[in-house]
Amino acid sequence: MSRMPNGTSITASERDLMREEANINRIAWAGGVGVTIVTVAALIALSVEVGGQWWHYALYSAAGGVPFAYAVFCGFVIRRMQLSSYHRFKARLVTQLTDLQDLAYRDELSGLFNRRHFYEVLKIEVAKARLSRQPLAILVMDLDGLKAINDEYGHGVGDEILANLGKAMARHTRTHDVAARLGGDEFGIVMPVTDKRGAFALAQRLWEDLERTPMYQEGEKSITVTVSVGLAGYPWGGEEVEELIQWADADMYANKVSRKLARSGDAITQPVTSQGIDSAPDDGYGKV
Incomplete structure (x- = not known):
């Protein structure tokens, strides 16, 4: 981004538009010079001729017709070029705004x-669920032991694990x-039109995937991770955003504590959430 003499900043797209407008102005200027030369030459030829021959009238007509044709050229061709330049700039601006919006709403790492x-x-989804009386579910999830992974293997490995978890x-x-990604090692999922069984089914599949799929692998080094999961939903976990978050956080914390208490060596023997997800049937929740 550069600045104009008055201190106003301009973007690269604005510079491109200004450059295109300058090119259009140069074309118009060159056309005007050409028309002027032709008109002057025609008038000089008329002034030195004597008599009323037929081609005098043709020259007079040309002298008046060429400027008129140039006016038409300016009114249509140059205007069309300006509109084309405007639409190209508008398309670039929309693309840049979309990219900026994506950057504003995306977590770069995951x-x-x-x-x-x-x-x-x-x-938005809570309001829609309340209005339509449709179910809604959310999942919150903590990656277990990220600090220990960073301490032992380095933050680069930890970052790759977060990216693969995403x-x-x-x-x-x-x-x-x-x-x-809600921050650090915390993640969440909003699941519109999803009931309690559907939320349990998703959490179960995600848990099983993480159990069998290493989140980091290099040579013989392989790291699998576990997560603590909490679920909540409308209306069974609350009817306001704050209530749903509190319910899901409490469920996740209870899951984390129960799994720590039930840990035998490195084996995790407890279900994914404290609400008994291991017994919840899959109701067909999945990708559409």
């Missing part, structure tokens, strides 16, 4: 949406679900 977008969508979440969500 590729998922960010906390801001998660809460904005959740507010990919795993994307594999198990539908096109209208919103999977987000």
Whole structure:
């Protein structure tokens, strides 16, 4: 971004538009010079001729017709070029705005949406669920032991695990679900039109995928991770955004505590959530 003499900043797209407008003005100026030369030459030829021959009238007509043709050229051709330049600039601007919006709502590391977008969508979906009386579910999830992984293997490995966890979440969500990284090692999913069984089924599949799929692998080094999951939904977990978040956080914390108490060596023997997800049947929730 550069600045004009008055201190106003201009973008690259604005510079491109200004350059195109300058080119159009140069074309118009060159056309005007050409028309002027032709007109002057025609008038000089008329002034030195004597007599009323027929071609005098043709020259007079040309002297008046060429400027008129140039006016038509300016009115249509140059205007068309300006409109074309405007539409190209508008298309570039829309693309840039879309990219900026995506940057504003995306978490760069995981590729998922960010906390801001998660809460904005959740507010909208709660209002829609209340109006339509359709179910809604949310999932919150903590990655277990991220600090220990960073301490032992370095933050680069931890970042790769977070990125791969984001990919795993994307594999198990539908096109209208919103999977987000809420910050640090915390993630969340908004699941519109999803009941309690559907939310349990998604969490179960995600849990099983993480159990069998290493989130980091290099040579013989392989790291699998576990997560603590909490679920909530409308209306069974509350009817306001704050109530749903509190319910899901409490469920996730209870899950984390119960799994720590039930840990035997490195084996995890408890279900994914404290609400008994291991016994919840799959109701067909999946990608659409």
